[in-house]
Amino acid sequence: MELYQKTIHEIAADLKAKKVSSVELTKATMAHLKAVEPKVQSFITVTEEVALAQAAEADKRLASGSNITPLTGVPLGIKDLLCTKGVQTTCASKMLEGFKPPYNATVVERLNAAGAIMVGKTNMDEFAMGSSTESSYYMKTKNPWNLSCVPGGSSGGSASCVSADQAFASLGSDTGGSIRQPAALCGIVGLKPTYGRVSRYGLIAFASSLDQIGPMTKDVEDCALMMNVIAGHDEKDSTSANVAVPDYTTEMKKSIKGLKIGIPKEFFPEGMNPEVTEATKKAIDQLKSLGAEVHEISLPHSPYSLAAYYVLAPSEASSNLARYDGVRYGLRVPGENIVEMYSKTRAAGFGPEVKRRIMLGTYALSSGYYDAYYLKALKVRRLIKQDYDKAFEKVDIIVTPTVPNPAFKFGEKTDNPLTMYLEDVFTISINIAGVPGLSLPCGLSKTGLPIGLQMIGKPFDEATLLKAAYAYEQSTDWHKRKPSLKEN
């Protein structure tokens, strides 16, 4: 096994035992990254210089033997909507080409403090709007399991780079499924934490009341290790909750005997891909055999979550993306006067999907339509949240498929935006309710594409999710499968 194929917990042991230095590891990882990058195209920016400097620092730390964390010296990918000081941060948009933030996102600061290495900024859907990473201005990231398929999105680059061993783990962001869906499609673990669990400071906003940063990793233990570093209150984010953070690796290893699992009937609609239904049911049986109790539950308003989402998210986005006006940073297209400059800049800087959502959100908030769309969606949001509150009175976690289908081919869903939006039908209500959701591999389709299992938890109870996921993972070997990096 090559060094870069290991997990964080494996390589951390090697680094600590000085079997390998961080510089050696980083160089080896970087060489592999570059070798496969033409095939998968995970990165908008490869930060080799930064990585080697960080690795040299990490080696000093490792040599001193003090202040070592499981991430010290470990190469990671960072989604290109997380601000990195002095390093281009584009949100995969032409609008922000060349933009170098003068500050670091809080999560980046925390990774730096832990001694982690940044190998690059990963590709994504433009401004995180999409489910296939096809809306990136820069490149099309490929699914390592089948290069003619999409990696999912919006955190497609963050998923593919972990799946293809270009980084040991990555950070993604999830507004309606953007961590879990690509994690499912690329056969890795992805966790969207509770809203407020991880600081959003430095995350370039798509929809502020839904966005959350989370880890994308090769296995559940790595996910817990990443959470140990990034979770917790940040005074720079008013919506970051001051709730104690447990040691996730300790919690994770506890037994799931007697754990109550809810299966919502609304998440198994007729006409769903039978392979996905099959894999999910098998996984539920597996959990049962490990001691969990299974209950059928109902989340009656979840069929409305996609509709509510396509009001709430674009509305917030239309305001969040108004600042790209060509005045202070980013693209400017000259104009005769200010209005012309604004309109030309924004027309040239944003791609079609971003424009579509800005238009949709602007419309939903505009005078005369606010009550019918925005206010209505906020009320539906309460109903959806209440469904979860009620369900969690009876069960500890909820288990569903992550995505209705395995990865699809490029261009398959770009003509009709609605079909693309339906990709997120199982993940969206979790963001609306603000609860945590995790996806982990639970099977492969006949064509060799990964299938994801979604676990949904109580607010701030990521520990139980990780515990259930770890128990399941340890009893299967889906997480040990490696992609072919070939076209099919």
Next chain:
Amino acid sequence: MALSEKDVQYVAKLARLEVTEQEVAKYTQQLGNILGYIEEMGKLDTSNVEPLTHPLDMKNVFREDVVVPSLTQTEVLSNGPEVQSGHFKVPKIM
């Protein structure tokens, strides 16, 4: 509520997006479809439901009134597409 091309033009103007005629036609059709889907929500009776703006039940997050160093002028202007004598320069407003 049927979406008209006039609506699309109005919204594009509000959002400061220059749109071509073809784009207006395309958006009218696409946004119309999406809105049709969104209007599914109308089936739910929400007359007695309070809106929920935020998933978290938080209040009163306040900061101390203590000065933190600002950026330097060079840093502030470093990403500016056009700057002049310490300012961001913009074309005429009227």
Next chain:
Amino acid sequence: MAFEDYEPVIGLEVHCELKTATKLFCGCPTTFGNEANTQVCPVCLGLPGTLPVMNGKAVEFAVKIGHSLNCNIADYSKMDRKNYYYPDLPKAYQVSQYDKPLNYGGYLDIVTKEGTKRIGVTRAHLEEDAGKLVHAGGKSGRLDSSDYSLADYNRGGIPLVEIVSEPDIRSSEEAHAYLTALKSILLYIDVSDCNMEEGSLRCDANVSIRKKGTEKFGTRTEIKNMNSFKFVKQAIEYEIKRQAAVLDKGERVIQESRLWDVTENKTKSMRSKEEAHDYRYFPEPDLVPIILDKAYVQKLKVELPELPGAKRARFEKDHGLTAYDAGVLTSEQELGQWFEVGAKLTKNPKGFANWMMGDMAAQMKEQEKELQDLKFDQKKLAELVDLVDAETINSKQAKEVFLALFNEGVSPAEVVKSKGMAQVSDPKAIEAAVDKVLADNPNVVADYKSGKQGVIGFLVGKVMQASQGKANPKMVNEIIKKKLDV
């Protein structure tokens, strides 16, 4: 229709910058007058990814303003985004308050010629200020003729409280009185510098007119860009006349924003290609609601100082001042405090007040002195008041003593002593002087006797002159009259 047949209906929107040390949502300083774009951080520059964190002091100041304007303090309040594009607004939305303002339903009493009048305060909400634009190039540096503009975000994000009045104001004088009273309160409670030149107090006026006796409001215009109370008064007066002329011609007033042009003394249409405002307000998702603890709100109320209105009433009652005098002495907190200390040191607080508002105010203005620069305290001024009341010196001498007091800080009793100024009130001495003057001026005496009683002033003057100003003028007057009227 005659101008007098119209009744103006005026509402004022005042933006007041709070004097917190830092901005509303970031730690940048709020100091005025520094080099452009040096008080700016990623948050107030609206850089992608940044988030606001509310300044608790700003909330405290805003609640104090609410209390002092007799407002209800909201049980539940929240911030909203007001979306519009303008290059002074870095995020292309202003974080403000829409349907749940922090303070609502208050009032402010103003003093007018007709007595006190109550002006409703609709709301006083918290929001962030925008940056500043310099309109450059072109001929004049004015907005409508410049080639380009330059943006400075030092001011962007400074906390503002927007105070909106009900349309209860009926004249430019009332508008002026409202602003004066409001400014006085804001200074009393120490939440703002209220400096109009530096822009820490700004006022827009909504003005309409209607036929006297009718109920329905006319179409209003919004007047902006008035950076002194004087201009507010002038602009409102101009606008009332302009609207009256429009109606008299049988035309209709257009609802629009108008700018006050200081050089031409008129309001001018902003002529923007009037796109209907559609601010798309919605709750700011990056901030959480403000649900203040009742005890905290009450504590802020208890801690407020005595406000100008209450102090005015007390000065009238306790010190026998007229409404006008009480108004002057309570217009600034320090003035009222200075007076109150002095009022306790004399039996004649009214006389003390007269000195303060008369010679003392005049000298302070002339010599550009503030209260804290004075070389004397209230005890010494009270001494002067008592010397006059005891008729130890006359009013003319008192003026001289006051100058010595003001310029050198010497005690009035000592001035009187050292200069031998004590007033001559000895009837015999005065009689002697009077006799001499009457004897020296037989023609004048004859004039008097023939009925020209006015000449008595001349004779009094002569006696005063002879006594080197020391004679008691009242006694001189009485003695002359007694002698001539025999």
